[in-house]
Amino acid sequence: MTQVKAKERKLTIARAMAESIAMEMREDETVFLMGEDIGELGGVFGNTRGLYKEFGPDRVKDTPISETAFIGAAVGAASDGMKPVVELMFVDFFGVCFDAIYNMMAKNTYFSGGEVNVPMVLMTSTGGGYSDGGQHSQCLHATFAHLPGMKVVAPSNAYDAKGMMTAAIRDPNPVIFMFHKALQGMGWLGTEKEAIVDVPEQTFEVPLGVAAVTREGTDVTIVGITSGVHHGLKAARELEQEGVSAEVLDLRSLVPLDREAVLKSVKKTGRLIVVDEDYHSYGMTAEIIATVAEAGIPMKAPPQRVAYPDIPIPFTPPMEQWALPSVEKIIQAFEKMKEAEV
Amino acid sequence: MTPTQEQEIWMYQHMVISRFFEESIEKIYMEGKTPAFNMAKGPIPGEMHLSNGQEPCAVGVCAHLNKDDIVVSTHRPHHVAIAKGVDLMRMTAEIFGKKTGLSGGRGGHMHIFDANVNFSCSGIIGESVGVAAGAALSRKMQGKPGVAVAYLGEGAANQGAFHEALNLASVWKLPVVFVIEDNAWGISVSKQASTAVKHNSDRAAAYSMPGIHISDNDPIQIFEKAGEAINRARNGEGPTLIEIETSRLAGHFMGDAEAYRPAGEKEHLVEIDPIPAFKRRLQKLYQWTEQRDESLRKQARETVEAAIKYARDSDYPAPEEALEKVFV
Numbered sequence: 194m195t196q197v198k199a200k201e202r203k204l205t206i207a208r209a210m211a212e213s214i215a216m217e218m219r220e221d222e223t224v225f226l227m228g229e230d231i232g233e234l235g236g237v238f239g240n241t242r243g244l245y246k247e248f249g250p251d252r253v254k255d256t257p258i259s260e261t262a263f264i265g266a267a268v269g270a271a272s273d274g275m276k277p278v279v280e281l282m283f284v285d286f287f288g289v290c291f292d293a294i295y296n297m298m299a300k301n302t303y304f305s306g307g308e309v310n311v312p313m314v315l316m317t318s319t320g321g322g323y324s325d326g327g328q329h330s331q332c333l334h335a336t337f338a339h340l341p342g343m344k345v346v347a348p349s350n351a352y353d354a355k356g357m358m359t360a361a362i363r364d365p366n367p368v369i370f371m372f373h374k375a376l377q378g379m380g381w382l383g384t385e386k387e388a389i390v391d392v393p394e395q396t397f398e399v400p401l402g403v404a405a406v407t408r409e410g411t412d413v414t415i416v417g418i419t420s421g422v423h424h425g426l427k428a429a430r431e432l433e434q435e436g437v438s439a440e441v442l443d444l445r446s447l448v449p450l451d452r453e454a455v456l457k458s459v460k461k462t463g464r465l466i467v468v469d470e471d472y473h474s475y476g477m478t479a480e481i482i483a484t485v486a487e488a489g490i491p492m493k494a495p496p497q498r499v500a501y502p503d504i505p506i507p508f509t510p511p512m513e514q515w516a517l518p519s520v521e522k523i524i525q526a527f528e529k530m531k532e533a534e535v
Numbered sequence: 536m537t538p539t540q541e542q543e544i545w546m547y548q549h550m551v552i553s554r555f556f557e558e559s560i561e562k563i564y565m566e567g568k569t570p571a572f573n574m575a576k577g578p579i580p581g582e583m584h585l586s587n588g589q590e591p592c593a594v595g596v597c598a599h600l601n602k603d604d605i606v607v608s609t610h611r612p613h614h615v616a617i618a619k620g621v622d623l624m625r626m627t628a629e630i631f632g633k634k635t636g637l638s639g640g641r642g643g644h645m646h647i648f649d650a651n652v653n654f655s656c657s658g659i660i661g662e663s664v665g666v667a668a669g670a671a672l673s674r675k676m677q678g679k680p681g682v683a684v685a686y687l688g689e690g691a692a693n694q695g696a697f698h699e700a701l702n703l704a705s706v707w708k709l710p711v712v713f714v715i716e717d718n719a720w721g722i723s724v725s726k727q728a729s730t731a732v733k734h735n736s737d738r739a740a741a742y743s744m745p746g747i748h749i750s751d752n753d754p755i756q757i758f759e760k761a762g763e764a765i766n767r768a769r770n771g772e773g774p775t776l777i778e779i780e781t782s783r784l785a786g787h788f789m790g791d792a793e794a795y796r797p798a799g800e801k802e803h804l805v806e807i808d809p810i811p812a813f814k815r816r817l818q819k820l821y822q823w824t825e826q827r828d829e830s831l832r833k834q835a836r837e838t839v840e841a842a843i844k845y846a847r848d849s850d851y852p853a854p855e856e857a858l859e860k861v862f863v
Contacts (some may be wrong), residue, residue, distance in 0.1 A: 225676065251676065257706060262699035265665015266672055269683070272655070273605065273673035292696065296659045297666060305648035306638030307860040309655065341861055366862045 204392040205378020207239030209351035210316070213358035214241065214278055216396050218248055221276065224362055225252040227263045228280030237282055238318050238377050260290035264315065268297045271313040276362060281317040284371065285328045287336070298367045299342030313368075314361045319347070320373040320420055320470055322517055323382055327505040330513075332471040334418065335480075337369050338447035345448040346401050347371035349422040350390045351378075353445055356399030364401065373419040373470075385423050402449030406458065410440035413464035413527060416455060416481050418444045421468035421518060424499075428523035437527070447477060452484045459485050463493035466526045468518050473500040494530035499523055536762040538755060540821050542598055544831075546754050547813045549597075550590035552835040553614040554810055556623075557585045557785075559839050560613070560630065564789050572790055578631055578847065581643055586614035588752070588784035591809045592716045593618035595757025595779075596684060599765045605670040605683040607663040608656035609716075610645045615686055616656070621649040627842040633849035640852045641860060656686075661694030663687055664713060668704045671711035671768070682710045682768040689778070690721030692735040701742040701776065710768035712761065713776045718783035723795040739776035747777045752809050755816070782807065 204212070218224045225248075226241060232255035235242030245253040256263040260281060267277040281287065287294065294315065301311050321330025338345045344366055348354040354372065361368040376388040407422060408429050415425035422443040429439035440458050444451065459465050465485055467478040478498035485496060499522045507513050538546065560579065567577030574581060586593070589611070597618035600606065608615040616626055622637070629636030630644045637649055645658035653670075657663055667685030674681045691697055692715055704711050715735050719726050732738060739746025745767075747760045757779055764775035782804045786793045793801070817823035 223677070254707075257699070257702055259699035259703055261696045262665045262668065262703040265662060265696065265700065266669030266703065269605075269607070269666035269669025269671070270673040270676075271669075272666070273653075273670045275673045275676065277669075289695070292659050292662050293665055297657060297662055300646075301648070301655070302863055303860050304638055304642040304646040305650060305655070306636075306641060307863050308638070308650040309648050310863050344862075 201391045202394065203389050204351040204355070205239070205389050206348065206351045206354040206372055207242065207377045207379060209355035209392050210240040210358050210372065211242050211244060212392070213355045214362070215244055215247060217359060217362045218244070218252065223274060224276045224278065225254065226278050226280075227254045227256050227267060229256055229258055229282050231255060231280050236280065238372065238374060239379050240316065240372065240377070241280070260286060261293050264290045264293040265297060267313045267315070268293060268301065268311055271311045271367070272301065272309050276312050278314045278316065278362060281315060283329050284317040284319045284333045285331050287333065295340055299340060302366065303342060310365045311367045312365045314358070314370050315367065316370040316372065318374050319371045320375055321506055321513060322375055324508055324510055324513060326508045330506040332469070332501070334371070334447055334469065334471040335476040338477065342367070343448065344368040344401055344446070345371070346446040347373070347419045348445060349376060349419050349443050350388045351392050352390050353399050353405070355392050356397050357401060357445065359396055360398040360401050363398070368401065371419070375420060376423070385420070387423055387426065399445070402446045402451055404445055404451035404454035405443045406440060406454070407443045408439065408441040410438040410462065412438045412462055413466060413530070414440045414442060414458040414462045415466045415468060415523065416442045416444060417468040418447065418477065420470050424518055424520055424523060425468055427520045431520060431524060432527060450480070455481055455484055456488050456490065459490050459492075463491065464530055465492070465496040466523055467496065467498045468523060469498070469500045470518055471501060472503055473498065474503050476500060494533045497526035497530055499526055536759050538598065538758045542758070543755070543817065543821070546594035546598055546758065547817060548831055548835065549594045549618050550754070550810055550813060551832060552838055553590045553593065553617045554587060555835050555839045556613060556617060557587045559843055561585060561785070561789065563843070574790065580632070583644060583789040584611040584787065585785040585789065586611050588782035588804060588808065589716050589718060590614045591752050591754035591757050592686070592714060592779050592781050595754045596712070596714055596761040598758055599762050600682070600684065602652050603681045605653040605667065605681060606686070607667040607670070607683070608654070608686045609663060609688060609691075610656070610658045610660070611688070612645070612647050612656040616647050616649070616654055619654045620652045621647060621654050622651070623838065623842040624845045625649070627846040628849050631846040631849070632851065633846055634852040635845070635849040638860070639856060641857070661687060661691040661696035664697055664700035667711050668700045668709055671704065671709040672707060674710060680769070682712065682765055684712045684714055686714050686716060688721065689715055689717035689719070689726050689735055690729065692738065693730060701739070701744065701774070704774040705742040705744050708771070708773040710771065711774045712764045712768055713774065714761070715776070715778040717778050717780050719780070720783060720787065722787040734778055736776055736778040744773060745775045747775065749777065749779045752779065752781045752807070754809065754813060782809070784808070
């Protein structure tokens with residue numbers, strides 16, 4: 194018997210998202226796309242590239258710059274048997290259309306006692322680091338995850354992006370699918386190479402609400418999502434040089450939140466650093482630490498968080514780079530914990 | 536397009552049911568709320584927006600719709616829900632917050648959803664329009680019959696959502712009709728004080744769609760104009776905007792002292808109440824006798840009373856059921 198090794202096929206998150214959407218569109222006629230510049234241009238962030246050519250303007254619909262209208266329309270279409278995938282180009286643009294998102298999309302299932310489903314995906318770009326200023330660089334993870342009625346997911350690599358997009362399209366509930374610009378594999382946004390991974394050609398799902406242990410370790414747990422996972426992995430490699438074994442947990446999903454995975458890891462390591470490019474206060478970092486605190490897990494040191502300071506995102510590179518989470522900040526957080534133990 | 540005798544009687548009947556319903560709700564709403572008015576008390580807590588006077592907008596449009604057509608209504612939804620054929624028993628139970636309600640008490644009077652007849656509404660001003668446009672898009676893409684109707688108040692025409700959705704519906708030539716119920720008041724602010732155009736229907740020109748203005752709260756005129764608009768939509772000719780000058784006989788919500796109304800306005804509105812006017816029309820055209828009228832009213836009363844009894848007799852949901860149905 195000869196063993197055939199599957200050929201490696203490395204994809205960017207952008208290509209993985211487009212591939213998943215294309216495969217679902219081939220299988221299911223009710224799946225269609227709406228958004229700004231998602232047609233011929235293929236999406237400002239590349240995640241709808243090739244779809245217009247294959248499926249045409251009826252199913253890949255460029256919209257007017259009217260987020261309220263087309264996200265509202267997605268709610269109406271989803272309630273009537275369609276499965277819209279819509280793009281809010283930058284998550285920062287949520288202000289104008291939050292009624293459609295939060296008062297309609299996220300609540301109609303509940304208000305109908307579960308009789309009206311809203312199976313739609315709202316994909317949206319997050320993150321900064323390339324001096325795009327404070328209205329094009331936010332993550333806003335907690336803004337969405339705080340509000341009940343919608344799933345909120347955010348992959349850190351192309352494999353998860355394909356599997357989670359497929360799961361999101363097939364989910365009968367509304368799903369916010371966040372993708373970090375620096376992980377998209379668009380050169381002009383500062384590509385994170387480790388987000389480009391081997392992706393199977395066939396269709397597959399990565400279940401929403403299940404975290405992944407990206408790196409096993411025994412001395413400290415680093416919890417992150419999107420860019421935070423990559424900072425965590427790099428920090429873990431540096432810590433290894435100093436003989437510290439760090440475990441990195443990729444949440445992948447904020448709603449549902451895999452609290453069990455966090456508890457399991459922290460029970461083992463007794464130390465916790467949470468990394469998030471979203472704002473520091475009232476955010477994901479606090480939620481993770483509260484989860485651990487409520488479970489009463491004995492800790493070797495007080496948990497630490499590395500998150501964005503509570504300021505609008507500044508433009509100038511020295512300020513923005515200083516404010517972003519980084520490998521150095523994670524190392525510092527670890528050193529702070531060690532000092533507290535002495 | 537003129538209504539048949541049968542259609543006229545259907546419209547009159549549903550206006551009467553709707554009025555009995557609102558009058559009954561009005562009485563029950565005050566149970567437990569006197570002498571001190573406390574919105575949280577009584578069998579019907581919360582805000583209550585009555586539709587008395589606006590019934591022609593409901594029946595004149597919905598007379599053309601079937602179960603499969605889609606209606607997205609407003610925070611003042613009862614008359615439209617009744618005309619669209621929403622299950623009155625379960626709707627009433629919902630308003631009472633009972634387990635047997637359309638959503639088991641999770642929605643309340645501003646969030647009436649009945650998937651069986653494709654009816655929904657929203658408490659957010661102007662958000663009906665995008666949803667209706669999307670449902671219309673869905674029908675168009677699936678090649679399924681059906682039109683969508685979005686109801687909104689005249690105040691909602693000053694919301695961005697309205698302009699975005701009209702533009703989108705026109706660009707994509709969607710089978711949707713936008714119906715503005717102009718009751719002249721956005722809570723306490725008059726249309727005149729808030730709106731740059733005299734008729735919101737003029738705004739249709741900006742979106743290359745017909746804008747129809749109906750100056751009378753007259754179910755027959757509404758029937759005629761809505762029929763043309765709905766036919767346009769069914770024939771794939773795109774959206775229409777209709778604005779109807781209607782009457783809000785009650786306050787914005789129950790408990791509204793209505794001090795902002797000019798003297799004599801309310802009395803005038805009662806004089807032009809569309810229900811007695813419709814009865815006079817039926818008498819003139821169709822030998823509508825007092826006996827037939829009483830029989831129709833009795834039936835309407837019984838329908839409403841049965842729904843109210845059902846709601847009163849139903850149990851409240853267990854509190855922890857609140858945790859269910861967030862996701863499916």
